[in-house]
Amino acid sequence: MDRNELPLLRWLLTTVALGFLALFLLVPLAVVFTQALRGGVLTYLTAIREPSALSAIGLTLLTAAVAVPSNLAFGVAASWAIAKFEFPGKHLLLTLIDLPFAISPVISGLMFVLLFGSHGLFGPWLAQHGVQVVFAVPGIVLATIFVTFPFVARELVPLMQAQGLEEEEAALALGAGGWQTFWHVTLPNVRWGLLYGVVLCTARAMGEFGAVSVVSGHIRGLTNTIPLHVEVLYNEYNFTAAFAVASLLVLLALITLAAKKLVIWRSGRDAGAGAPTRG
Amino acid sequence: MLYLSLVVLLPLSALFLRATGSGWHQVWATVTDPRVLAAYRLSFLASLTGALINAVFGLLVAWVLVRYDFPGKPLVDGLVDLPFALPTAVGGIALTTAYASNGWIGKALAAVGIQAAFTPLGIVIALTFIGLPFVVRTVQPVLQDLDAELEEAALTLGASRGQTFFRVILPTLAPAVLTGFALALARALGEYGSVVFISGNMPMKTEIAPLLIMTKLEQFDYAGATAIAAVMLAASFLLLLAINLLQGWAAGVGRRA
Numbered sequence: 001m002d003r004n005e006l007p008l009l010r011w012l013l014t015t016v017a018l019g020f021l022a023l024f025l026l027v028p029l030a031v032v033f034t035q036a037l038r039g040g041v042l043t044y045l046t047a048i049r050e051p052s053a054l055s056a057i058g059l060t061l062l063t064a065a066v067a068v069p070s071n072l073a074f075g076v077a078a079s080w081a082i083a084k085f086e087f088p089g090k091h092l093l094l095t096l097i098d099l100p101f102a103i104s105p106v107i108s109g110l111m112f113v114l115l116f117g118s119h120g121l122f123g124p125w126l127a128q129h130g131v132q133v134v135f136a137v138p139g140i141v142l143a144t145i146f147v148t149f150p151f152v153a154r155e156l157v158p159l160m161q162a163q164g165l166e167e168e169e170a171a172l173a174l175g176a177g178g179w180q181t182f183w184h185v186t187l188p189n190v191r192w193g194l195l196y197g198v199v200l201c202t203a204r205a206m207g208e209f210g211a212v213s214v215v216s217g218h219i220r221g222l223t224n225t226i227p228l229h230v231e232v233l234y235n236e237y238n239f240t241a242a243f244a245v246a247s248l249l250v251l252l253a254l255i256t257l258a259a260k261k262l263v264i265w266r267s268g269r270d271a272g273a274g275a276p277t278r279g
Numbered sequence: 280m281l282y283l284s285l286v287v288l289l290p291l292s293a294l295f296l297r298a299t300g301s302g303w304h305q306v307w308a309t310v311t312d313p314r315v316l317a318a319y320r321l322s323f324l325a326s327l328t329g330a331l332i333n334a335v336f337g338l339l340v341a342w343v344l345v346r347y348d349f350p351g352k353p354l355v356d357g358l359v360d361l362p363f364a365l366p367t368a369v370g371g372i373a374l375t376t377a378y379a380s381n382g383w384i385g386k387a388l389a390a391v392g393i394q395a396a397f398t399p400l401g402i403v404i405a406l407t408f409i410g411l412p413f414v415v416r417t418v419q420p421v422l423q424d425l426d427a428e429l430e431e432a433a434l435t436l437g438a439s440r441g442q443t444f445f446r447v448i449l450p451t452l453a454p455a456v457l458t459g460f461a462l463a464l465a466r467a468l469g470e471y472g473s474v475v476f477i478s479g480n481m482p483m484k485t486e487i488a489p490l491l492i493m494t495k496l497e498q499f500d501y502a503g504a505t506a507i508a509a510v511m512l513a514a515s516f517l518l519l520l521a522i523n524l525l526q527g528w529a530a531g532v533g534r535r536a
Contacts, residue, residue: 006440010347017343018355020336024408025361027384028373035376074282095523099287102519104469105367106489107508110496111290114297119501121293149286200364207366209472210489214496227368227472234372234476243376246369253364257357 032250035243047233047241048248055222056229056245059137063225064205067144071201075152076194080186083160084168094157100149109214112143135217140225143211148201155197159190192267199259207249297501298509309506314482315491319510322488325399326467329406334460337414338452344415345422359416362409367472374405375476397479402487405473410463417459418452421529425451454529461525465518469511 037044047053078097082090100108114120116133126133133139167189171181187194209227216223224232226249233242298306309315343349344356362370378385378395388395395401425448433443471489478485486494488511495504 013339014343014347014349017336017340018349021340021355021358023384024404024411025358027377028365028370028408029361031373031377031383032369070282074286078283093283095519096283096287098519099291102465102469102515104471104489104492104508104511104515106471106492107294107469107512108290110492110504110508111294113496114501114505115290115293117501121296146286146290203364207369209366209368210470213471214493227366230368230372239376242372246366246372249366249369253361253366253369256364257360260360261353261357 029250032243032247035239036247037244039240043240044244044247047244050241052224053229053241053245056224056226057248059140059223060206060225062137063141063144064202066141067148067205068198068201070145071148072152072198074149075154075156075197075201076187078153079156079160080182082157083163084165084186097150097153097157100147105147105208105210106214108146109143109211112139112146112211112215116142134215136223139215140212140223143215144205144208147208147211148205151201151204152194152197155193155200156190159193160186163189192263196260196263199256203252203256206252294505294508294512298505305502306506306509309503310510314486315488315507317483318486318488318491318507321399321402321486322468325402325406325487326464326470328403329410329467330460330464332403332407333410333414333463334456337411337459337463338418338456341415341418341422345419360412362411367409367470368476370408371405371473371476374408374473375401378404378477396477397481397485399485401477401479402474402485405477406467406470409470409473410467413463413466414456414459417455417462417529421452421455454525458522458525458529461518461522465515465522468518469515 078093081087082094113134115122116126116139117123118127118134120134123134131138133142163186167185168181171185172178176184206225207227208225209231212225213228213231216225216228226245230242230246230249233239233245310319340359344352344359375396376382378388378401380386380389380394380396382396385395393400395404429447429451430443433447434440438446469489471487471493474487475490478487478490480486480490488507492504492507492511495501495507
């Protein structure tokens with residue numbers, strides 16, 4: 001096809017496409033690092049090691065440490081059930097898994113305020129027992145679990161479906177137990193997809209802004225995650241510090257992209273071929 | 280599936296319960312308030328524009344990535360997913376800085392009299408950014424699998440390259456482009472993080488619907504926030520339904536091609 005393409009047209013299309021990407025992707029990326037390092041490396045390090053920055057980093061890590069394993073466990077269980085068994089309501093389950101992608105992050109946060117806030121459904125009961133969920137760490141963790149809910153399951157369902165049942169049936173026929181089959185046959189077959197799902201889930205858990213913003217209450221040093229801390233610094237016109245802290249999240253994003261490339265390369269399949277993952 | 284019910288269904292039902300709990304009259308009064316209507320209109324129009332830009336340029340980017348070779352192509356291909364991986368708040372402050380009147384791109388735009396940041400144009404820019412990967416990633420695999428024979432047949436039969444593209448290639452890609460467009464639109468409608476920084480957030484002018492929910496919440500107007508959210512949710516569900524139908528159609532076209 002390429003051979004009869006006009007070279008000029010080709011060059012033109014490539015230039016326009018790359019220009020578009022540069023304008024929307026490369027420029028923002030470059031902005032973050034130039035702004036972050038504008039005051040020199042020392043200022044950069046100070047901004048990251050400042051107490052409220054450190055506490056934001058700690059809270060973000062804690063949130064991810066709870067949200068990712070929960071959704072990993074659910075994702076593996078759900079995709080296994082969907083791919084390997086037939087049961088009523090399967091289609092509904094698939095739709096429900098996708099639901100958090102379809103809901104605005106702000107609305108996701110709002111739902112948790114309505115459930116656990118002081119005027120919420122469970123608010124009065126929680127208050128009586130001295131538990132605070134909204135404007136506290138549990139709310140942040142819950143909202144994060146909600147928005148990162150689909151990632152692992154969505155990566156695994158198509159993979160497991162594509163693999164079919166033959167290998168499992170062979171293992172069972174050869175006398176392996178259910179768990180053995182799962183650990184030694186099912187799981188190793190999907191390990192790269194699983195890894196990518198976990199990476200995506202982690203990146204989103206650490207970077208979620210809208211939903212967490214609603215439930216956090218923005219208490220500096222207490223309920224600020226990294227993205228919220230970035231917002232606070234930015235709104236205080238402390239741009240260099242805002243971009244310094246933001247650059248940590250950019251590095252995380254670049255690791256995610258590299259992980260995707262690695263997964264495609266190792267599994268020898270095109271991960272982009274499925275439905276695009278929404279982040 | 281208890282986990283699913285707890286994590287997804289419970290919060291959702293709380294929202295609808297709350298929205299209807301305050302009475303239909305109040306819900307209607309809230310969502311027909313001029314400021315709310317302006318926010319809905321802006322959210323919808325800006326999302327639509329962003330998704331349209333992505334439909335055109337996404338198709339172009341997918342075409343270039345699949346059909347042409349150039350140095351650094353794997354890197355460019357990987358970079359397309361950046362808006363998925365980058366936290367929205369970071370995208371927001373970076374775009375604002377680049378497109379503000381003293382930023383790299385904003386300066387050039389200001390020279391020709393265009394103000395990007397803190398105007399509806401800024402919102403469109405942010406929404407284009409976050410929706411960028413959708414069309415590229417839905418079109419790319421279809422374009423890769425596109426049967427070369429079909430094109431060669433058209434060319435052999437005397438069709439020009441333009442005719443081949445518009446009569447043979449484009450109809451095959453149409454479902455994928457539409458799906459990507461709908462996904463980008465759905466994402467843009469609910470987007471918050473990347474928009475709030477660049478939009479300037481002026482009521483009636485550059486205030487998007489998710490931001491208005493946030494504002495109502497900060498004023499402890501839970502009923503108002505919930506009413507606005509319920510309408511947006513209903514819109515998202517309709518769009519989700521449309522996307523599912525589109526994907527079914529796309530799969531059908533893919534089989535025939």
